[in-house]
Amino acid sequence: MSKRSAMLMLLASVLLVLGAAGMGARPSQPADAAAGQPARARFIAVDVFVDSGAAALAAWQVEVRLGAGAKLAGVEGGETAGVYAAPPTYDPAALMNDRVIIASFSLEDAAKLPTGRTRIARLHVRMDATAGDGAEILARFRAVVQAAADADGKKFEAKVQLAPASPADEAQNATGDDR
Numbered sequence: 001m002s003k004r005s006a007m008l009m010l011l012a013s014v015l016l017v018l019g020a021a022g023m024g025a026r027p028s029q030p031a032d033a034a035a036g037q038p039a040r041a042r043f044i045a046v047d048v049f050v051d052s053g054a055a056a057l058a059a060w061q062v063e064v065r066l067g068a069g070a071k072l073a074g075v076e077g078g079e080t081a082g083v084y085a086a087p088p089t090y091d092p093a094a095l096m097n098d099r100v101i102i103a104s105f106s107l108e109d110a111a112k113l114p115t116g117r118t119r120i121a122r123l124h125v126r127m128d129a130t131a132g133d134g135a136e137i138l139a140r141f142r143a144v145v146q147a148a149a150d151a152d153g154k155k156f157e158a159k160v161q162l163a164p165a166s167p168a169d170e171a172q173n174a175t176g177d178d179r
Helices: 003-023 092-096 136-137 167-175
Strands: 041-051 060-063 068-074 099-105 117-128 141-147 158-165
Touching: 041 060, 041 141, 060 068, 060 117, 068 092, 068 099, 092 099, 099 117, 099 141, 136 158
Parallel strands: none
Antiparallel strands: 041 117, 041 158, 060 099, 060 141, 068 117
């Protein structure tokens, strides 16, 4: 099987999973709105990292489950100068729920693909007033790598980590400054 065929098969599998995830989507209502009170919200940015170890990260799929009081507002790309700078593919229907499955792939040569810890996405999350702060919020989030493959289409084990986006990172992305 050629490298291109293997990557296309992996992409088709990822898109199938994303489509199936959207079939069960159901909208939910913030607790404040249900009680007739206006919801007080703030937004945080959460970086999603995948650690591929020594393997070249050619394709990946990650599921992120948000904690209570959190709603996904948007999905941004990863490393600003890397192959995963563009926003990953995701299921828009999942934005109404407490989880999102994000995925991407690259057909670049292995030498151009990232290895080790790589920021693959930034999630923008709306937090209600009862959600708490900082580490308390992230402690309720859960993330799992559902699939990872190298440039030859071979699956491998990878780790995922969520971290608050630093203000310097957010400013850099807003200006497009890659210094």
